[in-house]
Amino acid sequence: MILIIQNGYSCDYEMKLFAELFFANDEDVTIIQNLTYKNKIINAYTQIIFDGNIYNEDYNFEFDTEGKSKKLIKKIFTATCTKSLSHAAMKIRKINFSWGVMCGIRPAKNARELYEEGFSKEEVRGIFEKVYEVSPEKTELALTVAENEKKLLSKIDKNSVSLYIGIPFCPTRCVYCSFVSTDIRVSGKYMEEFVDKLLLEIDKTAEIIRDAALYVDNIYIGGGTPTTLSPLYFEMILKRLHEKFDLKRVKEFTVEAGRPDTVNEEKLIVLKKYGVNRISINPQSMNGITLKKIGRSHSVDMVYEAYKTARNIGFNIINMDLIAGLPDETPEMFENSLERVIELRPENITVHSLCLKRAANFKMTDNELADAEYMNRMLSYTQKRMESEFYLPYYMYRQKNSSGNLENVGYAKRGTMSSYNVNIMEEKQTIIALGGGGSSKIVKGGRIERVFNFKDPVEYIRRFDEIVKKKDEILEVIKFE
Ligand code: SF4
Numbered sequence: 001m002i003l004i005i006q007n008g009y010s011c012d013y014e015m016k017l018f019a020e021l022f023f024a025n026d027e028d029v030t031i032i033q034n035l036t037y038k039n040k041i042i043n044a045y046t047q048i049i050f051d052g053n054i055y056n057e058d059y060n061f062e063f064d065t066e067g068k069s070k071k072l073i074k075k076i077f078t079a080t081c082t083k084s085l086s087h088a089a090m091k092i093r094k095i096n097f098s099w100g101v102m103c104g105i106r107p108a109k110n111a112r113e114l115y116e117e118g119f120s121k122e123e124v125r126g127i128f129e130k131v132y133e134v135s136p137e138k139t140e141l142a143l144t145v146a147e148n149e150k151k152l153l154s155k156i157d158k159n160s161v162s163l164y165i166g167i168p169f170c171p172t173r174c175v176y177c178s179f180v181s182t183d184i185r186v187s188g189k190y191m192e193e194f195v196d197k198l199l200l201e202i203d204k205t206a207e208i209i210r211d212a213a214l215y216v217d218n219i220y221i222g223g224g225t226p227t228t229l230s231p232l233y234f235e236m237i238l239k240r241l242h243e244k245f246d247l248k249r250v251k252e253f254t255v256e257a258g259r260p261d262t263v264n265e266e267k268l269i270v271l272k273k274y275g276v277n278r279i280s281i282n283p284q285s286m287n288g289i290t291l292k293k294i295g296r297s298h299s300v301d302m303v304y305e306a307y308k309t310a311r312n313i314g315f316n317i318i319n320m321d322l323i324a325g326l327p328d329e330t331p332e333m334f335e336n337s338l339e340r341v342i343e344l345r346p347e348n349i350t351v352h353s354l355c356l357k358r359a360a361n362f363k364m365t366d367n368e369l370a371d372a373e374y375m376n377r378m379l380s381y382t383q384k385r386m387e388s389e390f391y392l393p394y395y396m397y398r399q400k401n402s403s404g405n406l407e408n409v410g411y412a413k414r415g416t417m418s419s420y421n422v423n424i425m426e427e428k429q430t431i432i433a434l435g436g437g438g439s440s441k442i443v444k445g446g447r448i449e450r451v452f453n454f455k456d457p458v459e460y461i462r463r464f465d466e467i468v469k470k471k472d473e474i475l476e477v478i479k480f481e
Contacts, residue, residue, distance in 0.1 A: 001028060008035035011078040014103040018082045021097070022089040023050075031088075033081060040064045042077060044084035050092055057088035061131070072117055075110075078103065079131050098376055098406070100133030105398045107138070107407070108145035109426060115146070141383060141393055141409070148394035152422045160249075161209060161430045161478075162218035162423055165198070165237070167226040168436035168457055171262055174284075175295045176323075176354060180437030180455040181224040188228075190457045194436070195233045197464045199240050201434045204468055206244035208475040209432070216245050218429075220420045221255045221276075224437070227262035231270045238274035247275055252419055254278040258321075260306035261298035268313045278418060281306050281346075282321035286337035290326050300340075307344055317416050319348035324378040324406075326354055331377040338382060342389055347416040349391060351382045353399070353406040375406050386411045395421045430478060436460045440470075442477050449477055 002019050004012070015031070023029045030049040035042065041060050048055045061080045065073050082101040090096075104110060114124045121143065128139040169191060170181040184191070209216065219241070229237070241247065255271050257263045257279045271279065283303040285291055291298065310318055320341050324334050341349060353375060386393065391411035395418075398407045410421050423429045424441075427448050433440045440451040451470050454460040460467065 001025065002031070003029070004031045004033075006033045006035070006081070009077055009081060011081050014078050014082050015085060017103055018085050018101065019089070022086075022093050022095060031085060033084065035077070035081060037065070037077075042080045044080045046084040046088040048085075048088045048092065055088050055091045057084050057091075059084035059087060069117060071113065076131060083131075083133065098135040098138050099398065100135070102128075102132040102134055106396070106425060107134075107142040107398065108149055108396050111142050111146035112150065137380060137383065138407075141396065141407075145393045145396045145409070148392055148417065149422050149426060152394070152417055152419045153426055153428050155419070156423070156429045157217065159214050160217040161214050161432055162220065162420055163205070163216050163245075164424075164431050164433045164435075164438045164440075165219070165221045165226075166433060166435035166438040166453065167221065167223040167229060168455065168460075169194075169223065169228040170225045171228055171259055172295055172297045175293075176326075179224065182457060184228050187457055190461060191229070191233065193461045194457045195229070195236060197461055197467075198237060198435050200464070201467060201471070202237070202240045202244055204471045205432055205434055208471050208478075209245070211475055212478045214430075214478065215249050216247075217249055217251050218420045218423065219247075219250055219253045222438075223256060223258070225258045225262050226255055227257040227259065227267055229267075231266045234267060234270045235274075238270065238276075242274060250275065252278060254280065254418065254420060256280045256282075257306070257310070258282045259296065259298060260302040261296075263306040263309065265309050265313065268310055268315070272313050272315065277315075278317040278319065278348075279310060279315050280319040280321065280348075280350075281310060282319075283337065283341065284321060284323045285326055285329065285333075286322075286340040287329065287333050290329055290333065293327055304344075307346075317348065318346040319350060319410075319418070320344070320346045321350045321352060323352045323354050324382070325375050331374055331381065334378045335381055338385060342385065348410065348412045348418065349386065350408065350410045351379070352408040353379065379406055379409075382409070390414070392417070394418075395425050397425055432474060440474055442474060444477060 002023055002025060004015050004019060006015065019031060033044060033046045035044045040062055042063055044059045046057045059080065063076050079101055082103060086101050111124055114127060124143065125139055128134040128142065129136060168180050168182055169184045169187060171184055173183050253276045255276045260281055286300050288300050322337050322341060391413060393409050393411050395410040396407050423431065427441060427443060430443045431441045433453050436453060436457050437455045438453050442449040451474055453467060454463055
């Protein structure tokens with residue numbers, strides 16, 4: 001068990017997060033930390049009792065709180081605590097994190113908030129590197145993402161909303177999956193009823209958006225794998241969206257065609273016909289052996305085929321996802337995947353770090369996890385190659401349990417950045433979720449209210465009345481903004 005006792009200042013969440021990066025929950029560890037602030041010096045003294053030994057770190061940081069916002073003071077005090085803890089823990093286990101002692105899933109947001117506090121770019125760089133001990137490479141990444149995000153966020157009209165439509169079906173389940181999805185071999189029999197209810201939910205959503213005098217400027221159909229739907233079901237859904245919303249105002253319309261084995265010409269023609277202008281074809285790896293290992297029921301050739309079909313039909317913004325850190329993949333194998341994808345010249349490339357969540361049906365031992373060093377090499381290679389190929393990093397998030405505590409980054413060719421991806425990350429625009437597994441995020445006066453849809457298609461169908469009620473609740477919130 002990891003026991004943490006803090007005196008003088010408390011940041012339980014962050015301390016626990018860092019403690020768990022160094023120690024397993026079944027290890028006996030006691031961490032005691034005392035924090036004082038005197039004469040502009042923050043002192044965090046940490047003592048770790050582990051395996052019969054005591055490890056100390058007495059860390060001082062000079063910081064004048066005078067005239068600083070509460071938010072900034074909290075950031076600096078918390079970083080001092082996690083830094084003192086990490087320095088002490090490194091005396092036991094030599095683990096270095098390229099994001100240093102920065103907590104939180106959105107480093108670019110952290111950079112943006114510092115800009116908003118009035119710090120210059122050089123000062124923000126200094127805070128990242130000196131206070132958080134973030135590597136120069138990751139600092140550069142965060143600052144570039146912050147700048148690119150800012151451009152997209154400045155274009156959000158306050159009367160606009162995004163729609164997210166969740167299709168919680170997949171052809172098979174990938175072993176690392178932590179998303180909401182069901183295997184159609186089991187749940188496919190519910191698809192028809194699911195689509196029927198979804199059409200009703202589209203009607204209801206159109207009603208509340210009209211009543212709130214808002215309009216939709218962005219639609220994202222995700223999952224699951226939306227392209228498990230037949231062309232007929234797609235046509236029904238897309239036609240209904242056209243009937244109920246003014247889609248002339250929609251500037252970005254994305255469909256995740258994630259699994260290449262679910263993509264065919266007929267489906268893509270339907271998507272194109274109804275105005276979908278961005279699709280995602282996700283190989284995750286371009287190494288056949290890995291695809292088998294992770295339970296994807298498609299080959300590398302099928303990726304090429306799906307991509308070619310989509311281009312022939314006229315899709316001119318295609319995203320491709322890759323995952324770094326898949327089982328038994330060496331940096332060279334990952335580099336091969338990235339190079340094969342670059343050769344295709346998609347407009348967007350998104351690189352994820354393998355994230356292990358409890359929902360994942362995938363138990364890997366520490367040895368099987370690509371170690372932090374490997375991950376660093378893969379992501380560092382990505383950053384350099386993307387830069388040399390003129391792809392710009394424009395959104396980024398870290399997942400708590402990702403290997404090496406690293407990041408997922410969306411890269412795009414100039415003029416093809418997805419505003420939906422930035423919205424969902426930065427929570428500056430209301431997103432109304434329909435279908436299975438989505439959560440509506442209502443942005444209201446700087447606060448976010450969340451309303452969750454049911455994850456499981458059966459529950460979605462059986463408890464549809466509740467979904468309708470939830471939509472009324474959303475209206476109450478957005479109407480009185
Ligand atoms: S395609 Fe995506 S959502 Fe479906 S099982 Fe694989 S990882 Fe999960």
